[in-house]
Amino acid sequence: MASLVRSGTWKALKNGSPSFFNLKFRKFLNPQLQALTVRSFSAIMSPPSKAVVYEHHGPPDSVTRVVELPPVEVKENDVCVKMLAAPINPSDINRIEGVYPVRPQLPAVGGYEGVGEVHSVGSGVKGLSPGDWVIPSPPSFGTWQTYIVKDENVWYKINKGSPMEYAATVTINPLTALRMLEDFVTLNSGDVIIQNGATSIVGQCIIQIAQFRGIQSVNIIRDRAGSDEVKEKLRKLGADVVFTESELEVKNVKGLLAGIPEPALGFNCIGGNAASLVLKFLRQGGMMVTYGGMSKKPITVSTSSFIFKDLSLRGFWLQKWMSTDKAKECRSMIDYLLERARDGNLKYEMELTPFNDFHIALDKALGKHGSQPKQVIKF
Amino acid sequence: MASLVRSGTWKALKNGSPSFFNLKFRKFLNPQLQALTVRSFSAIMSPPSKAVVYEHHGPPDSVTRVVELPPVEVKENDVCVKMLAAPINPSDINRIEGVYPVRPQLPAVGGYEGVGEVHSVGSGVKGLSPGDWVIPSPPSFGTWQTYIVKDENVWYKINKGSPMEYAATVTINPLTALRMLEDFVTLNSGDVIIQNGATSIVGQCIIQIAQFRGIQSVNIIRDRAGSDEVKEKLRKLGADVVFTESELEVKNVKGLLAGIPEPALGFNCIGGNAASLVLKFLRQGGMMVTYGGMSKKPITVSTSSFIFKDLSLRGFWLQKWMSTDKAKECRSMIDYLLERARDGNLKYEMELTPFNDFHIALDKALGKHGSQPKQVIKF
16 A cells, blocks of 8 residues: 655645655655656656645644645556545544544544545556546545545445445445444344434444344434434434433333334443443343444443343444454445445435535534534545 | 242241241142142151241341241152252342342242252152252252252252262352353463452352363452462462452553463453453453452443453353253263362362351351351251
8 A cells, every 4th residue: 555645745735834844754755755766757646635634643623734745656556546525534533633543654644434536547557447436445544635546456446326425434434334233143124223322324324224124223312402303314214213311211211112122232332321221221132332432431331231131242343343354345335335325225414515624624523513414525 | 840838837946926927828838738638648758847938038137037847748759858058149148138130939948059968759759869969950949948859850969979068059159160261252271361359259160160271360359458368379279360459550450460461251240440450451352251249339341442442241140041051061060060179179168057057157148247258058
């Protein structure tokens, strides 16, 4: 995989300190500079790229800046991709903050998934041509920039009829939903799952994929103004039941299920009380899978939940899953999910924001303006 | 399985109110009384039995009393056993308190495991003879009495050379240790387990069974006077390392392991901070099994333990295991464990107390006199 850091000099476009950048990057890039001195004059070069770069970990709104990266060589097996769109995911924010266990070497370009159009290809590339739509699959570092040069193997060609914002976001959240429904408990038609954080993209995908498989979903959302509207939206996606957390402040939550069987599998992306609610709903021998911790509160479990109720607790991390053998099926799953998106059977709320307004989108993703749809940068 | 409640009238021996007992029990026993009216005069009858009985759930030291139960018929397939010894386990106490999920119908005789000698057998019994040593296997209700009459199938004949107190206690705690080492993670020689509550009977058995299988054990005990002596005792049993909880108040507990690999499997019978310590020691992808909650505190787990460290949390309950297919192997496991006890390779501390001093033993088991060895009633 080619480095995301380009040869030559950088020009900081925002809050920049070009001389400092040059100094640091020249040293870092020295081997590449040396290589450049012997390259043929006929080498294909990428256009310059505008990129969201951070040199230090810290609050994303203060450590990121948009800079111009100079052209790089498109080598024999490389593909130069003009990015079309890339989302701001919570894990992107955690990587910049430095709290994510796997992080790119600094300085780094932000972003981890997205979609682009092939701009040019190296002489040895057979499988891709200019104009093709591609995604990095498995996802990889540095998608928040206008042009990326990486080895052909990094890119997966997708159906150009796919809605751009779904192509940009399909490899992380919808794939997490799909894997979590498959990998932990054998669910059959008529079985039931329970989840908190049901309005998250993963949550919305779980509702829809479950419904398609004949699995019912019990959904928990936080208390908020307009919760009736939110409930209605989730029901339209296929949610069987939706509760706010405060509606579950009753002695016997299972009494609220009416005719729905007790859930065999639960998903937790919140922690704290919202996780305890999922545990309460689970049936004897059920399992809760944690894939996020938006409340930043831990999960508390009674001894009897383990001994007498025989609950199991596990976790899911897509990045780890991607490193296993199972990940070979990743690309066919992407096709499946994008087909559902094309047919209108996989939907979730997003807001496309022009790249020039990156820091506005970032502020929204950081929660500075309250609850906002998923931010997707349009290049 | 024959009822543990005998026909006829009861005589309360301690704090008793015989007339009240008679009234309640006559009603309860009516079908049995009717059966007695048609029995043959040649029927074999058991001796009267002295039993620890409770009519209501509540504090064990106030709701239990020792009463005399009248003789009962030993039917064709029944075996009358003169009990030799039976322990007071924490689950016995929880059953009397009414906080255990599976409880006998009230009024009930206490106790759930023990060893006895066959006193007499029904005419159809072929496999057992007077003088044989037997245990109820799987364990069952009502072992705190001098004579028990139950169907032949309830009893399992053991080697009479077994130490009586081990025969009395083998079916619950040692079997729990054995199953937990087998049923959750495939452990190979050189692997490591970690446990809290290492001085419990299960804890002591885990150390010894693990060592026999070439598995190292990291052990956590609570801070107490004489902890150095306790450490030495556990080391003599085979413990590789023993820490008090306060010794683990360091940033990097794994730094204390020196050359020992990180544990793949952990056992928790305490909850609260002691459970968190087990989680800290576990390796990436490790599992913690909860089988008790002596601190009465819940288990608290960070989100990242599930997502990034990929820990799994489960529970073990022997009574549930006994209801599964796997329990068929139960009796051969008992043989294995008793053989190890006979050879001196499975040891744990117990105190034999005469039945006449039952309430002294109960007070010790209830923790009224500080830390005490496991109490075993000798009839």
